[in-house]
Amino acid sequence: MRAIQIARHGGPEVLSVREVPQPTPGAGEVLIRTVASSLNPVDWKTRAWEVGPELPATLGWDLAGVVTAATHPGYRPGDQVIAMSAQIATGRGTWAEQVALPARLLAAAPTTLPLADAAALPLAGVSALQALNRAAITGGDHVLITGAAGAVGGIAVQLARHIGATVDALVSRPEHLYAARELGAEHVWHAPVDLPRRTYTAVLDTAGIDAGPALAPGGRYVSVADHPLPDIPGAAKSYVQEDQDHLAQLVALVDRGELRLRIAHRYRFDEVRSAHDRFEAGGVLGKILLTF
Ligand SMILES: NC(=O)c1ccc[n+]([C@@H]2O[C@H](COP(=O)([O-])OP(=O)(O)OC[C@H]3O[C@@H](n4cnc5c(N)ncnc54)[C@H](OP(=O)(O)O)[C@@H]3O)[C@@H](O)[C@H]2O)c1
Known part of the structure; x- marks a missing residue:
C-alpha cells in the first residue's frame, strides 16, 4: 500500500508517496x-522542523475511513469511522491507504456528511473543544477568539x-x-487592530498573538x-489529547446541525506537495x- 512519508525534514519536496507494508x-x-x-x-511543522518520530515517518493526524478488519468487538468491516492520531508522540500517521489504530481512538463518522468531509473534524475539533474546556467557558462568558477564520x-x-457565550473574534484579513460572523461571532476585527482593553472574561488565542491587554x-x-x-496570572497552553468521547461529542453536534465544517480545497493524496x-x-x- 502507499503512504505519504518524509525521510528527512525540509520543504514540501521531502514529501513522497512510498510503497510500505500494509x-x-x-x-x-x-x-x-x-x-x-x-x-x-502540525503536519507542515513536523515536515519542516526537527520534531516528531524517527524517520522515515508517515505524517497525518486526521482520518476518515472504512473499517476493513478489527480485533475489537465494537467494530465490524464496513463501519464508517473517524479518528485523531497523535502522530508526533506515537508515530501513527494517518496519511496512508490503510491505517491500524487502537479502537479507543475511533468514533462513528457523522451520518449527515460525506465521509471524506468528516476528515476536517478530528484534530481541529478536539483541539477547540479541549481549549474551551481548559478555559472553563460558560454561557455567561464574553470570549475573544483569535484566528477565528482558521480551523481551530x-x-x-x-x-x-x-x-x-458571547463571542468576539479576530481574523487575519x-x-x-464575514466568515467569523457567519460562524456566530458578534464583533469581528481584522489584524492589525487595537482590541478593546480589559473587556473579555476569557480569551482563546489560536493565532499566536498577545491578546493579553483585551482580557x-x-x-x-x-x-x-x-x-x-x-505574562498573565493563570495563562495556560492547551495541548490536544486523543479523546474518543470528545470526538463523539463533536460528531453529535455535527449531526444535529449545530457544528458546521468548512472545506476549502480537496487534493488527491499524491498531490500532497501542492496541498502543503x-x-x-x-x-x-x-x-x-x-x-x-
Ligand atoms: N496546542 C495544540 O494542541 C494545538 C492543536 C491544534 C492546533 N494548534 C496550533 O494552533 C494554531 C492554529 O491551528 P489551526 O489548525 O486553526 O490553523 P489555521 O487553520 O491555519 O488557522 C490559523 C488562523 O489564524 C489566522 N491568523 C494568523 N495570524 C493572525 C493574526 N495576527 N490575527 C488574527 N488571525 C491570524 C490565520 O490567517 P491567515 O491564514 O490569513 O494567516 C488563520 O486563519 C497553529 O499554530 C497550530 O499549530 C495547536
Missing part, C-alpha cells in the same frame, strides 16, 4: 481503509456560541470578517499556538482535505 492490526486495534485526511499546521478558531467560535481582570487566557504566553504549498501560503478559509 499494517497488521494488533490486539484491540482496527484496520481502516482511508477515505480522507486533512492538513493541520472557526470551530471554537461555534462551540463557544453553542455553550451560550478583511476578507475573512478583563481575573479573566482566563488559553492558547493553542506555539508562541510564548503573555497552498496551506503554507495562508488565507485558507476552511480545511484542506487529502483524499485517498
Whole structure:
C-alpha cells in the first residue's frame, strides 16, 4: 500500500508517496481503509522542523475511513469511522491507504456528511473543544477568539456560541470578517487592530498573538499556538489529547446541525506537495482535505 512519508525534514519536496507494508492490526486495534485526511499546521511543522518520530515517518493526524478488519468487538468491516492520531508522540500517521489504530481512538463518522468531509473534524475539533474546556467557558462568558477564520478558531467560535457565550473574534484579513460572523461571532476585527482593553472574561488565542491587554481582570487566557504566553496570572497552553468521547461529542453536534465544517480545497493524496504549498501560503478559509 502507499503512504505519504518524509525521510528527512525540509520543504514540501521531502514529501513522497512510498510503497510500505500494509499494517497488521494488533490486539484491540482496527484496520481502516482511508477515505480522507486533512492538513493541520502540525503536519507542515513536523515536515519542516526537527520534531516528531524517527524517520522515515508517515505524517497525518486526521482520518476518515472504512473499517476493513478489527480485533475489537465494537467494530465490524464496513463501519464508517473517524479518528485523531497523535502522530508526533506515537508515530501513527494517518496519511496512508490503510491505517491500524487502537479502537479507543475511533468514533462513528457523522451520518449527515460525506465521509471524506468528516476528515476536517478530528484534530481541529478536539483541539477547540479541549481549549474551551481548559478555559472553563460558560454561557455567561464574553470570549475573544483569535484566528477565528482558521480551523481551530472557526470551530471554537461555534462551540463557544453553542455553550451560550458571547463571542468576539479576530481574523487575519478583511476578507475573512464575514466568515467569523457567519460562524456566530458578534464583533469581528481584522489584524492589525487595537482590541478593546480589559473587556473579555476569557480569551482563546489560536493565532499566536498577545491578546493579553483585551482580557478583563481575573479573566482566563488559553492558547493553542506555539508562541510564548503573555505574562498573565493563570495563562495556560492547551495541548490536544486523543479523546474518543470528545470526538463523539463533536460528531453529535455535527449531526444535529449545530457544528458546521468548512472545506476549502480537496487534493488527491499524491498531490500532497501542492496541498502543503497552498496551506503554507495562508488565507485558507476552511480545511484542506487529502483524499485517498
Ligand atoms: N496546542 C495544540 O494542541 C494545538 C492543536 C491544534 C492546533 N494548534 C496550533 O494552533 C494554531 C492554529 O491551528 P489551526 O489548525 O486553526 O490553523 P489555521 O487553520 O491555519 O488557522 C490559523 C488562523 O489564524 C489566522 N491568523 C494568523 N495570524 C493572525 C493574526 N495576527 N490575527 C488574527 N488571525 C491570524 C490565520 O490567517 P491567515 O491564514 O490569513 O494567516 C488563520 O486563519 C497553529 O499554530 C497550530 O499549530 C495547536
